[in-house]
Amino acid sequence: MESSGQSPGQSPVESQNTSRRESTTAGEATNDTQRASDYVALSVETLGVRLGDIPAVSERVGGDPANWRIREVGDGNLNLVFIVEGTQGAVVVKQALPYVRMVGESWRLPLYRAHYEYYALVRQARYAPGVAPEVFYFDKPQALIVMEYLYPHVILRRKLIKGERVAELGETLGRFCAQTAFRGSELSLPSPEKKADVGLFSGNVAIPAITESLVFTDPYYDAEMNHHTPELSAVVARLRGNVALKAKAQRMLMKFTANTETMLHGDLHSGSIMATDASVRIIDPEFSQYGPMAFDLGMAVANFLMAYFSQPAHRSADELAAYQRWILEVIAACLDSFDAEFQRLWQTERRGILFPQTLFEDQQHASDVACQALLDEIREDALAYCGIEMHRRVLSLAHNADFEEIIDTGLRARLETRNLLMGEALIVNAAAYTKTTALVALAETHNAGTCWH
Amino acid sequence: MESSGQSPGQSPVESQNTSRRESTTAGEATNDTQRASDYVALSVETLGVRLGDIPAVSERVGGDPANWRIREVGDGNLNLVFIVEGTQGAVVVKQALPYVRMVGESWRLPLYRAHYEYYALVRQARYAPGVAPEVFYFDKPQALIVMEYLYPHVILRRKLIKGERVAELGETLGRFCAQTAFRGSELSLPSPEKKADVGLFSGNVAIPAITESLVFTDPYYDAEMNHHTPELSAVVARLRGNVALKAKAQRMLMKFTANTETMLHGDLHSGSIMATDASVRIIDPEFSQYGPMAFDLGMAVANFLMAYFSQPAHRSADELAAYQRWILEVIAACLDSFDAEFQRLWQTERRGILFPQTLFEDQQHASDVACQALLDEIREDALAYCGIEMHRRVLSLAHNADFEEIIDTGLRARLETRNLLMGEALIVNAAAYTKTTALVALAETHNAGTCWH
Numbered sequence: 001m002e003s004s005g006q007s008p009g010q011s012p013v014e015s016q017n018t019s020r021r022e023s024t025t026a027g028e029a030t031n032d033t034q035r036a037s038d039y040v041a042l043s044v045e046t047l048g049v050r051l052g053d054i055p056a057v058s059e060r061v062g063g064d065p066a067n068w069r070i071r072e073v074g075d076g077n078l079n080l081v082f083i084v085e086g087t088q089g090a091v092v093v094k095q096a097l098p099y100v101r102m103v104g105e106s107w108r109l110p111l112y113r114a115h116y117e118y119y120a121l122v123r124q125a126r127y128a129p130g131v132a133p134e135v136f137y138f139d140k141p142q143a144l145i146v147m148e149y150l151y152p153h154v155i156l157r158r159k160l161i162k163g164e165r166v167a168e169l170g171e172t173l174g175r176f177c178a179q180t181a182f183r184g185s186e187l188s189l190p191s192p193e194k195k196a197d198v199g200l201f202s203g204n205v206a207i208p209a210i211t212e213s214l215v216f217t218d219p220y221y222d223a224e225m226n227h228h229t230p231e232l233s234a235v236v237a238r239l240r241g242n243v244a245l246k247a248k249a250q251r252m253l254m255k256f257t258a259n260t261e262t263m264l265h266g267d268l269h270s271g272s273i274m275a276t277d278a279s280v281r282i283i284d285p286e287f288s289q290y291g292p293m294a295f296d297l298g299m300a301v302a303n304f305l306m307a308y309f310s311q312p313a314h315r316s317a318d319e320l321a322a323y324q325r326w327i328l329e330v331i332a333a334c335l336d337s338f339d340a341e342f343q344r345l346w347q348t349e350r351r352g353i354l355f356p357q358t359l360f361e362d363q364q365h366a367s368d369v370a371c372q373a374l375l376d377e378i379r380e381d382a383l384a385y386c387g388i389e390m391h392r393r394v395l396s397l398a399h400n401a402d403f404e405e406i407i408d409t410g411l412r413a414r415l416e417t418r419n420l421l422m423g424e425a426l427i428v429n430a431a432a433y434t435k436t437t438a439l440v441a442l443a444e445t446h447n448a449g450t451c452w453h
Numbered sequence: 454m455e456s457s458g459q460s461p462g463q464s465p466v467e468s469q470n471t472s473r474r475e476s477t478t479a480g481e482a483t484n485d486t487q488r489a490s491d492y493v494a495l496s497v498e499t500l501g502v503r504l505g506d507i508p509a510v511s512e513r514v515g516g517d518p519a520n521w522r523i524r525e526v527g528d529g530n531l532n533l534v535f536i537v538e539g540t541q542g543a544v545v546v547k548q549a550l551p552y553v554r555m556v557g558e559s560w561r562l563p564l565y566r567a568h569y570e571y572y573a574l575v576r577q578a579r580y581a582p583g584v585a586p587e588v589f590y591f592d593k594p595q596a597l598i599v600m601e602y603l604y605p606h607v608i609l610r611r612k613l614i615k616g617e618r619v620a621e622l623g624e625t626l627g628r629f630c631a632q633t634a635f636r637g638s639e640l641s642l643p644s645p646e647k648k649a650d651v652g653l654f655s656g657n658v659a660i661p662a663i664t665e666s667l668v669f670t671d672p673y674y675d676a677e678m679n680h681h682t683p684e685l686s687a688v689v690a691r692l693r694g695n696v697a698l699k700a701k702a703q704r705m706l707m708k709f710t711a712n713t714e715t716m717l718h719g720d721l722h723s724g725s726i727m728a729t730d731a732s733v734r735i736i737d738p739e740f741s742q743y744g745p746m747a748f749d750l751g752m753a754v755a756n757f758l759m760a761y762f763s764q765p766a767h768r769s770a771d772e773l774a775a776y777q778r779w780i781l782e783v784i785a786a787c788l789d790s791f792d793a794e795f796q797r798l799w800q801t802e803r804r805g806i807l808f809p810q811t812l813f814e815d816q817q818h819a820s821d822v823a824c825q826a827l828l829d830e831i832r833e834d835a836l837a838y839c840g841i842e843m844h845r846r847v848l849s850l851a852h853n854a855d856f857e858e859i860i861d862t863g864l865r866a867r868l869e870t871r872n873l874l875m876g877e878a879l880i881v882n883a884a885a886y887t888k889t890t891a892l893v894a895l896a897e898t899h900n901a902g903t904c905w906h
Binding site for chain 1: 638648666673693699700706707711714808816818826
């Protein structure tokens with residue numbers, strides 16, 4: 001979902017329809033649309049006719065649907081994404097396609113991923129209000145979500161490539177990750193509700209399977225869809241020859257597949273974040289699943305580190321050092337805000353079955369040491385996930401524009417190598433970098449380009 | 454399910470009915486009984502009439518149902534258990550009651566636990582053939598399972614109190630735990646099947662909730678249903694004052710509730726094991742859930758340690774040392790057989806998405822170090838679960854006969870104290886005892902009774 005164009009000019013009002021749907025939480029969301037249940041992909045030509053009689057859409061957009069300005073702006077990986085503008089405002093319409101758009105119809109992908117995106121969006125709105133786009137309408141058989149149009153937000157990855165700053169970026173992300181991690185877990189939720197939700201999300205098999213292979217396994221062998229900058233062959237051979245690295249990556253995969261601690265965003269990279277200079281929003285949770293608390297945090301940090309290492313190709317010498325320094329500050333703020341917010345929620349909202357007050361505060365025993373021990377574990381696992389994400393984005397199927405747009409493959413490979421080697425250090429030796437200062441120092445050392453041996 | 458009486462005198466033959474049911478795996482098991490769907494508890498008087506026309510039962514028992522010898526032998530905690538004998542043989546009929554029998558109708562407990570027991574039994578038969586009782590018939594609405602009558606097996610706990618030995622006891626348990634842990638995980642199962650099964654088992658909320666509170670939390674505060682030997686007050690105060698202990702127990706609870714690595718038995722104590730001098734069978738998986746690979750192993754070892762510490766009250770001086778030595782050998786065999794069988798399956802049946810051959814053997818890299826690292830983690834967590842089980846069986850609601858039948862409360866408290874203090878050492882410092890010899894030495898030290906300070 002890339003975004004541009006006019007502001008909708010109104011603050012979105014919750015529709016009756018949406019309110020009712022958002023109350024569906026632990027069971028499968030119902031769909032009471034009167035439309036045909038056979039899936040048909042939308043197009044710019046048909047969207048107005050198909051959605052024009054739905055009040056949650058038509059009242060928000062305004063005017064004759066025949067006159068709506070409709071643009072398809074999907075970034076091409078998986079879905080159709082339309083911006084629909086009328087006399088009153090604008091909405092985004094996102095519809096899943098039954099295959100992976102970037103690969104072709106041969107790679108089938110179930111439409112139900114849109115259902116999990118919807119489930120995730122309504123839960124994120126509860127756990128971390130104001131960060132995910134608001135949902136106005138959901139049509140389950142059509143795998144279609146109508147949601148808030150974010151304007152003038154643009155994809156954060158573009159801003160990082162352009163060298164633009166965003167206020168409170170790390171803080172907002174760290175808080176979002178902490179709030180969703182804590183409030184989606186049995187530290188907070190009643191156990192029956194959390195367990196029913198795990199059951200609901202267990203229906204989502206195809207999407208986690210993509211992450212499982214593309215992220216954790218493909219980088220470390222000659223997988224069919226892999227590609228990488230040719231000059232990286234030596235470092236790729238080094239990584240694949242590192243048995244401890246591969247074993248650790250697989251141990252992290254095991255935690256990812258079998259640890260249902262909390263509801264994840266599941267794909268929290270800088271292409272899933274939209275921002276202005278002062279506003280940060282998080283979109284596209286269609287890879288949502290129950291998983292380890294450390295996962296989203298690690299993914300987010302990895303994408304900042306890749307932005308950091310790619311900067312020498314995007315910045316002039318006079319801007320480079322200051323902008324790279326700012327990215328490291330964002331990383332530090334993200335990690336430290338996660339901990340601070342998690343600790344705050346631990347003290348104020350710990351109402352689940354885990355670490356109950358009966359064992360600690362009610363016996364005049366502080367629980368802050370237990371909280372810190374859990375945060376230390378989360379930090380260490382987050383760094384390992386971070387290193388894995390840094391690898392797969394350079395070696396597996398889906399790459400980042402941060403590196404991919406560097407035309408000079410020699411320069412690209414040099415910068416990617418810094419990124420790969422830091423990733424290796426994080427995966428095999430995460431415990432050494434759990435202090436934020438140690439992590440920042442490691443990034444600076446690799447950025448100096450002297451670590452290749 | 455306690456067992457005594459005549460042998461059925463025939464080897465049980467798989468019924469059509471059962472075969473069909475056992476093929477139900479990843480979806481919800483169907484129930485095609487023609488009987489009324491309203492639940493009615495069985496009784497000795499009604500059982501023959503209600504089950505006499507079901508071929509899977511009547512052909513196996515034989516004769517006129519009016520002449521069947523029917524005894525109710527449930528041990529009183531949760532269920533009705535009948536032994537039904539006729540002219541051809543015998544079966545066990547187990548039916549869930551809608552409340553906790555040992556507490557009363559005020560503690561409601563859903564009948565669906567019988568469904569999970571059935572699901573677990575058919576999976577255990579596949580993962581570790583010949584250990585769980587064979588299932589002949591399942592009536593879902595009646596929460597009723599007709600299964601193999603084990604004879605002349607008796608509950609292992611009784612044998613341990615009597616000082617009887619069982620050949621290959623530790624080896625059989627260790628292998629069972631390894632086979633169910635490995636084959637129920639994504640090391641072995643196709644991911645879609647495993648994830649669908651996690652979804653199926655996520656419907657079981659009430660039973661895990663019992664374990665969560667009774668095992669992990671109640672021992673460490675003044676929970677309503679707790680009871681303990683009066684002379685233990687000082688050691689109980691010590692444990693509740695150990696904040697690191699409570700934090701670790703809660704961290705293990707978090708892993709228990711949120712780690713769906715494999716399908717557990719869930720209640721693998723010596724009352725869930727039936728044995729002759731040379732045969733070991735494992736019954737009663739109604740607490741089955743997806744959980745950590747370490748859990749069943751830790752529970753089993755804990756129950757042997759409790760048998761070990763209780764022996765001075767049950768043995769004469771001339772038998773004591775040799776029998777205690779034998780129990781320690783069983784523990785060592787259980788732990789070491791778990792590792793050996795897990796390693797064997799790792800090398801021969803690793804067909805899931807975790808630690809795939811593509812990353813190791815196909816690149817001429819051995820994966821045995823990765824296997825050992827995982828086993829080390831499992832061992833450490835198993836010891837922590839072990840320590841927690843050693844605590845809750847002395848401090849929480851459900852106690853063990855090993856200690857409970859010691860009339861002299863002064864002696865009982867001295868032996869329970871040894872058990873509690875070793876449990877404390879295991880919980881807070883599991884990593885120090887991961888070598889089997891270190892664990893055995895720790896048990897011997899505590900058994901000497903000099904650790905109370």
